[in-house]
Structure formats: C-alpha cells, structure tokens
Amino acid sequence: MGELRLMKGNEVIAEAAIRAGVDGYFGYPITPQSEVMETLMIRKPWEETGMVVLQAESEVASINMVYGGASCGKKVMTSSSSPGYSLMQEGISYLAGAELPCVVVNVSRGGPGLGTIQPSQADYLQVTKGGGHGDYHVIALAPNSVQEMNDFVALAFDLAFKYRIPAVILSDGAIGQMMEKVELSDFVPRRTEEQIRKECGDWCTLGSNRHNVVTSLELDSTIMEERNVKLLKKYEEISKNEVRYEEYMTEDAEYLFVAFGSCSRICKKSIEMAREKGIKVGLFRPITLFPFPTQQLKVLGQKMKGIMSVEMNVGQMVDDVRLAVECKVPVEFKGRYGGIIPSPDEVLQALEEKLVRK
Amino acid sequence: MTDQELKEIMKPENIVYKKSGLLRDNIMHYCPGCSHGVTHKLIAEVIEELGIKEQTIGISPVGCSVFAYNYIDVDWQEAAHGRAPALATAVKRLLPDKYVFTYQGDGDLASIGAAEILHACNRGENIVCIFVNNAIYGMTGGQMAPTTLVGMKTATTPYGRNVDRNGYPMKITELIAQLPGTCYVTRQSVETPAAVRKTKQAIKKAFLNQKEKKGTSFIEVVSTCNSGWKIDPIKANKWMQDHLFKFYPLGDLKDSVKDDPESYKQYIE
Ligand SMILES: Cc1ncc(C[n+]2csc(CCOP(=O)(O)OP(=O)(O)O)c2C)c(N)n1
Ligand code: SF4
Ligand SMILES: [Mg+2]
Numbered sequence: 094m095g096e097l098r099l100m101k102g103n104e105v106i107a108e109a110a111i112r113a114g115v116d117g118y119f120g121y122p123i124t125p126q127s128e129v130m131e132t133l134m135i136r137k138p139w140e141e142t143g144m145v146v147l148q149a150e151s152e153v154a155s156i157n158m159v160y161g162g163a164s165c166g167k168k169v170m171t172s173s174s175s176p177g178y179s180l181m182q183e184g185i186s187y188l189a190g191a192e193l194p195c196v197v198v199n200v201s202r203g204g205p206g207l208g209t210i211q212p213s214q215a216d217y218l219q220v221t222k223g224g225g226h227g228d229y230h231v232i233a234l235a236p237n238s239v240q241e242m243n244d245f246v247a248l249a250f251d252l253a254f255k256y257r258i259p260a261v262i263l264s265d266g267a268i269g270q271m272m273e274k275v276e277l278s279d280f281v282p283r284r285t286e287e288q289i290r291k292e293c294g295d296w297c298t299l300g301s302n303r304h305n306v307v308t309s310l311e312l313d314s315t316i317m318e319e320r321n322v323k324l325l326k327k328y329e330e331i332s333k334n335e336v337r338y339e340e341y342m343t344e345d346a347e348y349l350f351v352a353f354g355s356c357s358r359i360c361k362k363s364i365e366m367a368r369e370k371g372i373k374v375g376l377f378r379p380i381t382l383f384p385f386p387t388q389q390l391k392v393l394g395q396k397m398k399g400i401m402s403v404e405m406n407v408g409q410m411v412d413d414v415r416l417a418v419e420c421k422v423p424v425e426f427k428g429r430y431g432g433i434i435p436s437p438d439e440v441l442q443a444l445e446e447k448l449v450r451k
Numbered sequence: 452m453t454d455q456e457l458k459e460i461m462k463p464e465n466i467v468y469k470k471s472g473l474l475r476d477n478i479m480h481y482c483p484g485c486s487h488g489v490t491h492k493l494i495a496e497v498i499e500e501l502g503i504k505e506q507t508i509g510i511s512p513v514g515c516s517v518f519a520y521n522y523i524d525v526d527w528q529e530a531a532h533g534r535a536p537a538l539a540t541a542v543k544r545l546l547p548d549k550y551v552f553t554y555q556g557d558g559d560l561a562s563i564g565a566a567e568i569l570h571a572c573n574r575g576e577n578i579v580c581i582f583v584n585n586a587i588y589g590m591t592g593g594q595m596a597p598t599t600l601v602g603m604k605t606a607t608t609p610y611g612r613n614v615d616r617n618g619y620p621m622k623i624t625e626l627i628a629q630l631p632g633t634c635y636v637t638r639q640s641v642e643t644p645a646a647v648r649k650t651k652q653a654i655k656k657a658f659l660n661q662k663e664k665k666g667t668s669f670i671e672v673v674s675t676c677n678s679g680w681k682i683d684p685i686k687a688n689k690w691m692q693d694h695l696f697k698f699y700p701l702g703d704l705k706d707s708v709k710d711d712p713e714s715y716k717q718y719i720e
Pocket of ligand 2: 480
C-alpha cells in the first residue's frame, strides 16, 4: 500500500511528477491549475531529485521549453488550462511532428475566449482531433478522480516514451480543485544520462559525435509523405494497443450513459437514482479519448435501446459516440456549458425525457 | 597547373588554412555573398578549437538558417519560429554541463520571438545567442523586418519603410544590453577578413563565458542579404557599411558579468 493522503487534484499532479522521476516542469500560471506549479515550488524537488522547475514567460515559451527538454530525451512536462492550452498548439504540433515524448496537463475551463474559470470539457475536440496544424494526434487520458490524476502522470510518460508522442492529461477544473483520498505512487529515481543514452541515444540531443538532429522540417514532399505514413501507422498501433475504458452496471443495462472525467462521476449517481425507479441504465467511460474506444463502445452500445452522451460542453464527444455505434441506436446528448456542472437529477431527467419515455 | 604541381602545393607543411572539421560536406543553400555561411564557419571553428563538439547542442531558427543543422557537425534541435531561446533555456537547465547556443535571424529574434529572447536574457540563461541581423526577412522573400531601416524598400514596404505606417527600426541589441542577465553583448560583422577575425574572437569569448557561467552572451552579426536587398554581393557589403553600420554601430555594448543577485535584495529589506 502506497502513502495515503488527502489532496487536491492539481497538487497530486505535482507530487506524482516528482515521484515519477520527471526531469523538468515548465509552466505559466492560469486558473484553475496554478496549484500544480505552486506545489512544485513549495516542494523544491530540485533539492530532492534534481528536477528542474521553471516559471516561463508564457505558455508559448513553456511548451517550447518542453520541446527543448524532450529533444534531450528528458522526462519533461507542462500544465495549463484552456486558453493556455490554445497557445501551446503550434508547439504541440512541432512535438508531434518531431516525434517527441512529453506530458501536457490541461485542467480545462469554460470558453470560448477568456470564458470562465469554472470547469468545462469544451476542449475535447481541440485535444482529440489535433488542435494545432497538420495531420497528428496526441494520446489523451481523461482522469475522473484525484487518484487517477496521480496514476495517469506515470502512465502518460510511459505511453509518451513508448510511442515517442505527446501525451495529454485532459482533466477539468472540478477534478483539479477537488480534494480526495489518494494513494501516492512510490518514488522512481530520475534516469541517469547513461540510461537516457541507452534508451534514446539514437535520436536525442545530449551532445554526441552522432550529429543527432531533432526537427519536424522536410522540404521534399515524397519524404514528408513517408513521415506522415509513419505517423499514421503509429496512431493505428496506439489505437490497437492502448484503448482504455471503464464499464459500470452495464451487464443488464438497456440504456447507456457515455461520459468521461467529471461527468462520469455524475452519471454514476444518476444511475443509482434511475435504478431505484427501475430504469436499467449503465455507464461507458472512455479513459483514453484518443484512442477512442470505438470498437468496445460499438459492441456494447449496439445492445442498448438508447445512448446518451453527457458532457460539459455543447456536444463534442457525441459525434464519436454516434460513429462508434454506426447510428444503429438512438444517441442523444445532455450537456451544460460555460462552467456549469450538470446535476445527477437533470441528467436522469434528460434520460427519461429523451430516451426512456420516447 | 599539373597534378604534380598541385600535390606540391597541397603538402601538409604548406597548409595555411583549412576547412573546419566541424563543417559538414553538404553544399550550403545560402545565396552567394550571404553572411550566414561565414558565420556558420566561425561557430564551427570555435567549437572545434575549444574541443567541445560532443558537449555542444545548437538550436536553429526558422529563417534562411533553418538548415544550420545540415552544416555544423554537432547535435541540433530545430525550433519553431522565434522560440529558440525557450528551447535553449530548457536544454541548458537540464544539461548544465553542456554548451548550448542559439542561432537566429532578425525576424525570428526581434519580431515573433521578442518575448523569448528578452526573457531568456533577463533570466541570465547561461547560453550563447548568435543574432544574424540582415534587416530583412530573407527566407520568405524579402519582407520588412523590425530592423529594416526607414526608407528601405522591401516586399512589404515597396515605397520604403515609413515610420507612421511601419514604426521605427528596432535596436534590440541595445535593449538586451540593458538586461541584468547578460554578461557580454556585442555587435560585429563578417564582410572583411578583419571583421571575420573579430567576430570569431567574440564567439569564442561567448563560449568561454558559458564555461565560466557568467550569464547570457549575445552576439549580433550585422549581415547582408543581397537577394532580399536585390543588389549584388559586393554592393551589398558597401551598402551595409554605408547605411546599416551607421544605425547599428559595431562594437561591444557590454562586457562584464550578469548582475549580482545580492544587489537586488536592498529593495525589500
Ligand atoms: C509561425 C510562423 N510564422 C511565419 C513563418 C514564415 N517565416 C519563415 S522564415 C520568416 C522570417 C525569417 O526572417 P529572419 O528571421 O530575419 O531570417 P533570415 O531568413 O533573414 O535569415 C517567416 C516570417 C513561419 N515559418 N512560422
Ligand atoms: S535570401 Fe538573404 S539571408 Fe537568405 S540565403 Fe539568400 S542572401 Fe542569405
Ligand atoms: Mg533576416
């Protein structure tokens, strides 16, 4: 049993980073995730593990610092919230193009524009469908608890290095700010330069006689197309191997909620209430938003009388749900926007109105 | 000249100059007369002479010198437009014992990347910054840069740069010399053998500053872009001497160490 603590989601990201042997964190303050860097600065990991923590001049700078560190084969990360995540898009595209491993945490808030500091899931499309320019994907993990904020930091780094790809933890202000019991991971030492050379020596820039070059540039279109094909194959491989999801009370279910992050917790309460009324509803929770659990949702979803995608946005994941079940089952949507968290009652009410009593 | 005569001339004891071993054999894509090539050569020579090839990481910009990594035989990272100092910051902090340098043009450094260079220099990142100022955007076809002189014709100032419309030319090196994190700020050029020698000395000094952890070293190389300026290389050198040097005078702007942090404590004591 690891060390048990009562902590905020954002604080846990910081603690988990130190414990995962992260080499560098580069960030810029923005609500509702500023506690990530604040916690790191209080913890002073540079004294403990040698981890570098730096407040950058902007999110543009912090993501490019991540690019610099990742190019050295180091475990580096940043965190931000929606407007800051938007600013990072060019950098993330470069990281994807140069096939660099890194972790980006987006504790998202409502938009568009400066929007609100309240929780939201309105960055689903930006995170899962690209966000920056060019044909690329990032791995997207969606935690729904403080425990998963802890667990997904190490997982995101494992996946990022396994596939040489940016991994995004798409959380929201509710999970970032809420306090829960968490079992912290054990400490993993930072890798030595020798270990990094062994693992990443054929591409990373630690100084060598190899002339290693990290770049996303290729002016010859035939070679560039080959690079795109290589990336495409990588995304297919990830889609085959790395899908993660959770099913809850689906064995006897006639109806299905599909929800990720905070919304999945609300749906569990709605399910409890629905079942008291005799409505057999279950939950399908995508944990990886990219790769989306399309196949798994297809198999389960096509057995249902109806599906409702529950999101804190105006309907961003619902199209992926419809595509998964190939429109063979009615798929409805219930959302609240602008930083409002839907209540379990209104979710249940929507289910009854849109699907059960139809 | 016969082969025999050539061999005679090329005897090792006759060698007075040779290409740096750090310059790769790739044919440079730069226009004849462009200052980038000479500047690359100097960096290669300095790294070779200091014996730090395997400890050096270069960061290339977006601009004509984006492919600097094809020519100098060290590890390289290619940055997004303007962001080289952010990459270098992370690299140097994560690898404090290595040598890290950035190479940027005037559009890259003084326009889109103004924030990154100012903040890296203000933090006193222990890196070397090479700034090739040719007063124009070479790569994209000769548009106005922040450094373009008033009256200078470019693709986006076809009637000459006009202050009301385009603002003033920016002396970013003077700004950078004000920042407490810099230890060495100098403006040089590479259009004559004497100037080339001086610039090489400046680059070497900058790398030695990095070794001694003195702060940020910043070297502007006032440069020609004969293609962008639409004149031949010889006229370009003359034009640079007659006009650019007047607005961007050569010489050291600062040669010391970064400010002592202790001297900043008085304000809240
Ligand atoms: C985000 C972004 N904006 C614009 C460009 C287009 N671009 C490429 S190079 C360049 C200007 C380069 O000028 P400078 O830095 O002076 O370098 P030079 O070619 O003169 O050496 C521009 C605007 C780009 N690549 N990326
Ligand atoms: S366009 Fe200008 S900066 Fe670019 S290679 Fe030609 S002369 Fe050099
Ligand atoms: Mg230029």
